[in-house]
Amino acid sequence: MDALPPLPSPLVTQLQRARRFAALTGAGISAESGVPTFRAAQTGLWARYRPEELATPEAFDRDPALVWSWYAWRRQLVAAATPNPGHRALVDLANHRPLTLITQNVDDLHRRAGSEEVVELHGNINRCRCTATGRVVAPWDEGETAPPPSPWGGVLRPDVVWFGEALPEAALEKALQAALDCEVFLVVGTSALVYPAAALPLAALEVGAMVVEINPEATPLSDRAHFSLRGAAGELLPQVVAACVDASSQG
Numbered sequence: 001m002d003a004l005p006p007l008p009s010p011l012v013t014q015l016q017r018a019r020r021f022a023a024l025t026g027a028g029i030s031a032e033s034g035v036p037t038f039r040a041a042q043t044g045l046w047a048r049y050r051p052e053e054l055a056t057p058e059a060f061d062r063d064p065a066l067v068w069s070w071y072a073w074r075r076q077l078v079a080a081a082t083p084n085p086g087h088r089a090l091v092d093l094a095n096h097r098p099l100t101l102i103t104q105n106v107d108d109l110h111r112r113a114g115s116e117e118v119v120e121l122h123g124n125i126n127r128c129r130c131t132a133t134g135r136v137v138a139p140w141d142e143g144e145t146a147p148p149p150s151p152w153g154g155v156l157r158p159d160v161v162w163f164g165e166a167l168p169e170a171a172l173e174k175a176l177q178a179a180l181d182c183e184v185f186l187v188v189g190t191s192a193l194v195y196p197a198a199a200l201p202l203a204a205l206e207v208g209a210m211v212v213e214i215n216p217e218a219t220p221l222s223d224r225a226h227f228s229l230r231g232a233a234g235e236l237l238p239q240v241v242a243a244c245v246d247a248s249s250q251g
């Protein structure tokens, strides 16, 4: 891998000074682990569906077996994936600085990388919940091609937040508090299109935090962020974290 260009000196200076960090991650941080991003073309069977058409209560009500199979396919993908240097860099940052790690991802890769506290805004694909009682169930018989019956009446559904569903209140409150309290808000691998998650870096900007975006492509946040670094999370995040924790790092 070619040597990365140095980070802008003003960014390094501020990263070295900062003591309170928050990070919001999206599907892009898991791309280098081989997990397709939410909007990248779905492969094979799923090429003809858009995620927004499957990740909804209406889709589940209309065709529970189709939606259940989509999640079973994604669970297999995620189980075969391993955390990458981007996930591990955030573990390293949390070992040196106070960090609130907020993720939109449901793939559990932050926890598998070693992050102990992860604010899961959109749930977790490795949990299910009962449609009748909301009680969480794990594990369950994955051999089903349709949602298995739950022990409490109703059937099982993935314990994730679908479009049109409210986010878990406690998680959203904790994420907003972190956005308002942090000095540096890292925004990694998200298209910054889905709300209310996409509002978090805007809240951080409002209170004067330094917002740093890491993404190979521009997003609606790019022009508002103090720094928008074009590149892959697996490459840039270790470099940014090294600047945060290594006082001797040269900018």
Ligand code: BV8
Binding pocket: 025, 026, 027, 028, 029, 031, 032, 037, 038, 039, 040, 052, 055, 104, 105, 106, 122, 160, 161, 162, 163, 164, 165, 166, 167, 188, 189, 190, 191, 192, 193, 194, 195, 196, 197, 214, 215, 216, 217, 219, 231, 232, 233, 234
């Ligand atoms: C809500 C979990 C209100 C499921 C997800 C009309 C009707 C109803 C709601 C709405 C509406 N219009 C707008 C809304 C609000 C809606 C919304 O924002 N829609 C968008 C599309 C406009 N939001 C909601 O519905 C939310 N709920 O508003 O409820 C409410 C309140 C009270 C009571 C009742 C209701 C719920 C939103 C959550 C939906 N669930 N996921 C599942 O995973 O199956 S969203 C899903 O997409 C992801 O979780 C993620 O959050 C989101 C965005 O995806 P990203 O993570 O950003 O990934 P994406 O593929 O988009 O982008 C990847 C990025 O990575 C790219 O920028 C790419 O360049 C970059 N990248 C690629 N490789 C790399 C990389 N970056 C770094 N390194 C790399 N190597």
